[in-house]
Amino acid sequence: MDEFVKNMPKIELHAHLNGSLSNSTLCKLIELKKKNQGSAEENMAFYHTFDADESLEKCFEKFKLAHDLVNSKEAVKLALCCVIDEFSKENVIYLEIRSAPRSTAFMSKEEYLQAVIDQIILCQESHPTIMVKYIPSINISYGTKEAEENYKLFYEFRNKYPDLICGMDLSGDPIKGKFSDVKKVFDQARADGFRFAIHCAESLDENEILEKLEFMASGDRIGHGTFIEESNTEIWNLFTSKHLPIELCLTSNVLCQSVKKYEDHHISRFIRKYPVMICTDDYGVFSTSLTRELKICVDVFGLTKSELIDLTVTANKYSFARPEERQLISDKIEAFKAEAVLD
Numbered sequence: 001m002d003e004f005v006k007n008m009p010k011i012e013l014h015a016h017l018n019g020s021l022s023n024s025t026l027c028k029l030i031e032l033k034k035k036n037q038g039s040a041e042e043n044m045a046f047y048h049t050f051d052a053d054e055s056l057e058k059c060f061e062k063f064k065l066a067h068d069l070v071n072s073k074e075a076v077k078l079a080l081c082c083v084i085d086e087f088s089k090e091n092v093i094y095l096e097i098r099s100a101p102r103s104t105a106f107m108s109k110e111e112y113l114q115a116v117i118d119q120i121i122l123c124q125e126s127h128p129t130i131m132v133k134y135i136p137s138i139n140i141s142y143g144t145k146e147a148e149e150n151y152k153l154f155y156e157f158r159n160k161y162p163d164l165i166c167g168m169d170l171s172g173d174p175i176k177g178k179f180s181d182v183k184k185v186f187d188q189a190r191a192d193g194f195r196f197a198i199h200c201a202e203s204l205d206e207n208e209i210l211e212k213l214e215f216m217a218s219g220d221r222i223g224h225g226t227f228i229e230e231s232n233t234e235i236w237n238l239f240t241s242k243h244l245p246i247e248l249c250l251t252s253n254v255l256c257q258s259v260k261k262y263e264d265h266h267i268s269r270f271i272r273k274y275p276v277m278i279c280t281d282d283y284g285v286f287s288t289s290l291t292r293e294l295k296i297c298v299d300v301f302g303l304t305k306s307e308l309i310d311l312t313v314t315a316n317k318y319s320f321a322r323p324e325e326r327q328l329i330s331d332k333i334e335a336f337k338a339e340a341v342l343d
């Protein structure tokens, strides 16, 4: 089974760039920063350490280290190149990478976005087996003005690179912002034709969950969905009426302690009944990989080889790629399936 999971074609739809920095990537970024800027924070252990009293809020502290290292165009490109390379090595054939642009002393937000795009274009040549798209993120904790400013840039870049920018993400610490702060921006983006991957129900805030679910429409995707439960009829009915797919990130939820252990994970509420996709969220921070997350599905939830393939088919169905691109990905999955010995 291990070999099968490793070799099968995979699709990653929920990965944050600066959460996906492996130790080897962090080392390269430290070297780059030392070379170009003289010194670099080297506290890598912090990035990977999870305490007994870990919380979602504490998890967010870890991104500061990554953000400190990824503070120039060169660093953005290096980070993205490493992430694409690592996903590609575990047979990910389609990747939607998300990231919120930041301005620093060494780059503007435009330069951040351009660096992401340029690197994806470069990687299309160096890594032809993986198709990569970019989902720009709105960070809920940065407030309304920042969201408006960033959206203007996303709009410009999307019009310039419509094949690479395929949707928009809403992420960030849910305790530090409300959907209502950025709702207008999302309404505008909807009118402009964006589709959405929205972190929703990561924490239990009923109104917030309802507002996000009300907003979401066919073609959008829910990130996490931890607190979408049958026991809350209003939320559950809204969720089931919309048929929205859910991006599930098992290790992320367990390590941030929004779920106590894998056995308790809400995947069991949705799998085999609703469309779900298995994702890594931040494989660097959580020391995981898509292969490992799929193996957990096998070991803890008894998924079969056919069901793993079905998960990839579902992910392809709900990706933000164009129909003809989805067909290409589908052909690859079918070719693997035709050769594989299934259960």
Ligand code: IMP
Pocket: 016, 017, 018, 019, 063, 098, 099, 100, 101, 137, 139, 171, 172, 173, 174, 199, 202, 252, 281, 282
């Ligand atoms: P970046 O957008 O490439 O800088 O990736 C790191 C950022 O992703 C963090 O600063 C968070 O805002 C966001 N992020 C990563 N994981 C999560 C999550 O589980 N929930 C919400 N936001 C997240």
Ligand code: ZN
Pocket: 014, 016, 171, 199, 223, 281
């Ligand atoms: Zn996430």
